[in-house]
Amino acid sequence: MPARVLDVGGGIGVHAEWLSADGYAVELLDPVPRHVQRAARLAGVSAPLGDARPLPVADASQDAVLLLGSLYHLPDRADRVRVLTEARRALRPGGVIAAATINRHAAVHDAIYLGHYRQERQREAARAAATNGITLSPGRGFPAYLYDPDGGAGEFADAGFPDVERYGLEGGFWLYGDIGDWLEDPERRALLLDAQRSPALAAQARRSVSPSARRGT
Ligand SMILES: C[S@@+](CC[C@H](N)C(=O)[O-])C[C@H]1O[C@@H](n2cnc3c(N)ncnc32)[C@H](O)[C@@H]1O
Numbered sequence: 001m002p003a004r005v006l007d008v009g010g011g012i013g014v015h016a017e018w019l020s021a022d023g024y025a026v027e028l029l030d031p032v033p034r035h036v037q038r039a040a041r042l043a044g045v046s047a048p049l050g051d052a053r054p055l056p057v058a059d060a061s062q063d064a065v066l067l068l069g070s071l072y073h074l075p076d077r078a079d080r081v082r083v084l085t086e087a088r089r090a091l092r093p094g095g096v097i098a099a100a101t102i103n104r105h106a107a108v109h110d111a112i113y114l115g116h117y118r119q120e121r122q123r124e125a126a127r128a129a130a131t132n133g134i135t136l137s138p139g140r141g142f143p144a145y146l147y148d149p150d151g152g153a154g155e156f157a158d159a160g161f162p163d164v165e166r167y168g169l170e171g172g173f174w175l176y177g178d179i180g181d182w183l184e185d186p187e188r189r190a191l192l193l194d195a196q197r198s199p200a201l202a203a204q205a206r207r208s209v210s211p212s213a214r215r216g217t
Pocket of ligand 1: 011012030052053070072073
């Protein structure tokens with residue numbers, strides 16, 4: 001029997017598609033109707049509308065739970081711990097949860113990449129997000145929550161996971177394209193160095209976060 005994978009916050013099925021093609025039994029949940037409509041068209045993927053809080057699945061029914069999106073949009077810690085607690089409940093003993101989080105650097109790097117960092121309001125908003133973790137885009141859907149790299153493991157522990165491992169997946173510099181170009185252009189070089197020297201980033205300048213954990217027996 002194929003392993004059962006629950007793709008929570010799976011969007012339009014970017015991961016569900018290849019997992020299903022590889023032979024896994026994939027169920028995708030997402031709260032956005034247009035996402036699940038598209039995902040449901042993928043071969044072998046069932047895609048009900050749903051939220052990570054709570055998960056509409058039986059205890060210990062999944063071999064793996066993916067949280068590659070649902071932790072991006074929950075500003076309240078209690079909600080994030082609830083998502084993780086639910087994922088743990090859904091996993092069979094020995095099953096694996098893979099969760100991605102967005103690092104606090106992200107808003108500043110995005111602002112630079114998109115050309116907004118020159119505008120004071122956007123720069124301050126990005127820096128505020130680097131400090132408090134919350135970005136709000138009024139009228140543009142969900143808020144985003146950016147993790148303090150040292151905070152994620154504590155949320156997993158509070159949800160009852162005994163063994164959490166953290167992997168850095170992406171640094172910030174991929175956003176800049178050819179970093180050599182940036183460093184040679186005085187104006188862009190100054191922006192880059194300013195961003196790197198901001199106090200919030202200096203304090204955070206350690207790692208990106210992407211915890212995975214195994215449910216104990
Ligand atoms: C950035 S997308 C990632 C989609 C997909 N996992 C991927 O990697 O391409 C974030 C997804 O999380 C979903 N989401 C937001 N809040 C959620 C919640 N409370 N529970 C489950 N999913 C949620 C969004 O609808 C969106 O599809």
